[in-house]
Amino acid sequence: MRSLKIIVGFESSGVVRTALRRLGHDAVSVDFLPTELPGPHIQDDVYNHVRGDWDLGIFFPTCTFMCNSGLKHLYKGMKKENGICPERWEKMEKSAREFRFLDEELDYPHAIENPVMMGEAKSIIGRAQDQIIHPYNFGHRQMKSTCLWLTDLEPLEHTTPWLKPPTDREEKKRWEDNWRASQRADRWRDRSRTFEGIADAMALQWAEWATGLQASIIRADQAMLEVTSAYRMAA
Numbered sequence: 001m002r003s004l005k006i007i008v009g010f011e012s013s014g015v016v017r018t019a020l021r022r023l024g025h026d027a028v029s030v031d032f033l034p035t036e037l038p039g040p041h042i043q044d045d046v047y048n049h050v051r052g053d054w055d056l057g058i059f060f061p062t063c064t065f066m067c068n069s070g071l072k073h074l075y076k077g078m079k080k081e082n083g084i085c086p087e088r089w090e091k092m093e094k095s096a097r098e099f100r101f102l103d104e105e106l107d108y109p110h111a112i113e114n115p116v117m118m119g120e121a122k123s124i125i126g127r128a129q130d131q132i133i134h135p136y137n138f139g140h141r142q143m144k145s146t147c148l149w150l151t152d153l154e155p156l157e158h159t160t161p162w163l164k165p166p167t168d169r170e171e172k173k174r175w176e177d178n179w180r181a182s183q184r185a186d187r188w189r190d191r192s193r194t195f196e197g198i199a200d201a202m203a204l205q206w207a208e209w210a211t212g213l214q215a216s217i218i219r220a221d222q223a224m225l226e227v228t229s230a231y232r233m234a235a
Contacts, residue, residue, distance in 0.1 A: 003024050004055035005054055005056075006025050006057070007027075007060050007182070008057075008060075009049075012033035012036060030043075050102065050106060050132075058192070061112065062095065065121075071118045076092070095122060100124060103151065105127075125149075130155060134165070140196075140197050141164050141175055142177075142195065142199075154209050156202065156206075159199075
């Protein structure tokens with residue numbers, strides 16, 4: 001597998017970037033926050049860097065104003081009958097428009113990750129997710145619905161298809177302790193950090209897919225050049 005130039009946007013943990021770099025790829029994370037793990041990181045607005053000669057992009061935009069769990073905050077007093085909260089709707093619409101830009105305007109293979117999204121945001125984005133995964137699909141005894149919007153990438157193959165969520169109520173709670181974490185100032189950081197099993201699958205599977213896609217494009221370009229050259233010689 002040849003080395004790819006990869007942007008990991010909205011990542012301060014460094015987990016996905018580290019998984020990619022372990023495989024020899026030139027991966028760089030970008031976020032307003034500093035990186036938690038040592039490695040190449042640009043502390044800046046991601047949108048200043050999404051244009052470029054990237055081979056692959058993996059993005060984790062902030063979900064606060066689009067996630068389904070925050071739907072009630074779109075309304076005054078968190079009740080629909082009270083009417084909409086204009087400030088919150090504006091933030092939701094802005095986040096969804098930025099998400100749609102990532103989904104539609106980039107000219108390289110890319111994935112966008114977010115939790116289950118409210119319908120109001122999806123209607124602005126224009127489409128639903130391509131795949132929903134859980135940490136237990138990739139070796140972690142945790143349940144957390146994670147949605148993926150994919151462009152020129154294949155859905156992730158589960159690495160532990162035999163690992164199933166429990167049916168026992170108490171055991172199920174333990175499998176949900178990541179997103180059930182108690183309220184604290186840095187809870188968002190722990191809940192947003194990518195599980196290593198998922199990061200490893202993204203790094204291995206998507207980088208391999210992007211490499212194969214690029215090889216196909218190069219072969220097609222070479223074939224076109226050969227046809228063009230033959231035509232000119234015959235003319």
